[in-house]
Each structure stands twice: as C-alpha cells, then as structure tokens.
Amino acid sequence: GWICYAEKTLGSYILPYISSVKSPQQVIGAAIKHHMVEKLGLKPYDVYHVTVMPCYDKKLEAVRGDFVFSVEEKEVTEVDSVLTTGEVLDLIQSKSVDFKTMEESPLDRLLTNVDDDGHLYGVSGGSGGYAEAIFRYAARVLFNREIEGPLDFKVLRNSDFREVTLEVEGRPVLKFALCYGFRNLQNIVRKVKMGKCEYQFIEVMACPSGCLNGGGQIKPAKGQSPKDLIQQLEGVYMQDVSSSMLTTFHVGCRALLLFAILILYPY
Ligand code: SF4
Structure with missing residues (x-):
C-alpha cells in the first residue's frame, strides 16, 4: 500500500530512499521460481x-512487470495467484472442511523456517522484522555490538510510531523507526521533504x-x-514460538495441503 502511494503520489523526493529489497512475497516468489524449481528438476513454468x-x-504487487521473467520464450511470474487469508477461509468453508476430523499430516519441509523441535526462527511479532534484522546486522557489522534479547523500541506519538536507538560511548549511532498507518506516515514524509528526518532506516507499513x-x-x-482481535493476534505472535506457532502451523499445514492439491492439479 505504501509503495503504491509513494509511486503515485510522492514521487521523486521519496522514491530514491525506498529500499530495493523485495517484499517477503516476492522474495519467496523468486526463491521458488529460480531456486526450488531447479532443486526439484522442474521448469519455472x-x-x-x-x-x-x-x-x-x-495481488497488485504480484502482477507488476518487475516480477515477470521469461524462460524458453515463455512468460513466467514469480507469484501466479494471491489469496487473502479471508479468501482462504471462504475457500475452506465452501469445501466444508472440518479441521477437527482431519488426520494430522507431517510438516512440509520443502521451504520452512521451523526447526526439528518446532521452533520458528526469525523475530517475534506480526510486523517489524525487517527493521529488527537490519538494526541487529548494522550494530554488529558497523559497531561490533551484538544485541541480545528483544530490541527496546520506544513508543513515540502512538504505538504505531516507535523508534530504537543504538548508543556507543554515550552517543546515538543508529536510529531506526517503525512507522505504520497513513497518519504517522504523513509526518515522516513531511520530515523527509524538509530534510529533517533523523532516521537511517524506517520500516513503513500502510496499515x-x-x-x-x-x-x-x-x-x-x-x-x-x-x-480486540488485533490485540489477540499480536499476543499470539509474541508468545513462545514453540507452543503457539506450532498450533498455527498445524492449522496452516492443512491449509497448505489444500493449496498443494490446487498447485499439483496441473500434473
Ligand atoms: S501493511 Fe497493509 S497494505 Fe501493507 S502489506 Fe501489510 S496488509 Fe498490505
């Protein structure tokens, strides 16, 4: 949402600062269509x-020309179809799938971030992962500081605008921010426009x-x-990964199984 807004409305004074790293959807798209297909002995198409x-x-992102490539004169998209979680629920309900009566199935280990003990690696929480990963990396590589435990994000105007600072010898050397929602986003955009933005990295989310x-x-x-729902979801994402995320994954696995059937249908 933010990228569409920046491209259509903000233009040249914001676009040069936007990271060229792909979104998670397109990272996995590229990994599947370039790397996994090779491992499986298949062609991207x-x-x-x-x-x-x-x-x-x-959905709009998936159809962008940036993520289309050609193989043997065939056009290939990194992501062929995007379903929202709401659409997945509709699909499950329309097929009258009753999870309680289904048999357990093993975890799909083709591409997974769950270890043998069922622990997810990565960061906890629903969002904020990019900022956190880059902050830790920059602290280690630029300032030789290994940050243990969760990052100390300070809430500024509201919980959707938070910042984290790394101090070395009493001096702030890194300042990152999480900025979610258009209200906060407008403030940051204004600061960038006036040349008064003090952050080296901002994770921006439209919602x-x-x-x-x-x-x-x-x-x-x-x-x-x-x-209440958001609070409940945030709680689940912050909980110990080994207990809560496994439940999510068991449910997710069945949903994935459903998708696997859809995906394998062409063969
Ligand atoms: S923040 Fe909102 S618009 Fe952006 S990817 Fe997430 S759900 Fe979509």
Whole structure:
C-alpha cells in the first residue's frame, strides 16, 4: 500500500530512499521460481505458485512487470495467484472442511523456517522484522555490538510510531523507526521533504498495526471489536514460538495441503 502511494503520489523526493529489497512475497516468489524449481528438476513454468497474504495490494504487487521473467520464450511470474487469508477461509468453508476430523499430516519441509523441535526462527511479532534484522546486522557489522534479547523500541506519538536507538560511548549511532498507518506516515514524509528526518532506516507499513490489520484478513468474530482481535493476534505472535506457532502451523499445514492439491492439479 505504501509503495503504491509513494509511486503515485510522492514521487521523486521519496522514491530514491525506498529500499530495493523485495517484499517477503516476492522474495519467496523468486526463491521458488529460480531456486526450488531447479532443486526439484522442474521448469519455472511447471510450477503454479500461490501465496496467502493479508491484503489485496499483494495481488497488485504480484502482477507488476518487475516480477515477470521469461524462460524458453515463455512468460513466467514469480507469484501466479494471491489469496487473502479471508479468501482462504471462504475457500475452506465452501469445501466444508472440518479441521477437527482431519488426520494430522507431517510438516512440509520443502521451504520452512521451523526447526526439528518446532521452533520458528526469525523475530517475534506480526510486523517489524525487517527493521529488527537490519538494526541487529548494522550494530554488529558497523559497531561490533551484538544485541541480545528483544530490541527496546520506544513508543513515540502512538504505538504505531516507535523508534530504537543504538548508543556507543554515550552517543546515538543508529536510529531506526517503525512507522505504520497513513497518519504517522504523513509526518515522516513531511520530515523527509524538509530534510529533517533523523532516521537511517524506517520500516513503513500502510496499515495501522501492520499486516495483522490488513484489509484481506479474517474479520473479527461476532461481538469482537477489531481492536480486540488485533490485540489477540499480536499476543499470539509474541508468545513462545514453540507452543503457539506450532498450533498455527498445524492449522496452516492443512491449509497448505489444500493449496498443494490446487498447485499439483496441473500434473
Ligand atoms: S501493511 Fe497493509 S497494505 Fe501493507 S502489506 Fe501489510 S496488509 Fe498490505
């Protein structure tokens, strides 16, 4: 959402500062269509790649010309189809799938970030992973500082605008921010425009609370407010990965199984 806004509305004073690193959807798209297909002895056009995403903007992203390449004169897209989590739920309900009666299936280990003990690696939380990974890396490589434990993000105007600082010999040497939602985003854009932005890196997300609050996500249950649902989701994402994420993954596995059937259908 932010990229569309920056390209269409902000233009030249913001675009040069935007990271050229692909989004998670397109990173996995490139990994599947360039690396995994080779490992599996397939051609990129043999694989139909479906992603499950939090918003409809990811559909627009998947069809961008940047992510199309050609192999043997055939046009290949890194991601062939994007379903939102809400659409996955609709699909499951339309097929009358009852998870409780299904048999357990082993974890798909083709491309996974779960170790043998069921621990996910990466960062906890629904969003913020890019900023955290780059902050830790910059601290180590530029300043020889290994940061143990969670990063100390300080809430500024609201919980969707937070910053983290690395101090060396009492001097701030790194200053990163998380900036979610258009209200906060406008402030940052204004600062960049005036040349008064003090951050070296900002993780920008169009949705307040990040992707957990995306427009394509499953809606709150009856009687549940959107705020309560976000808080509940954030809690799950912050919990010990070995217990909570496994549950998510067991459910996810079955959803993936469903997708696997769809994906393998052409063969
Ligand atoms: S922050 Fe919102 S618009 Fe951006 S990818 Fe996440 S859900 Fe989509």
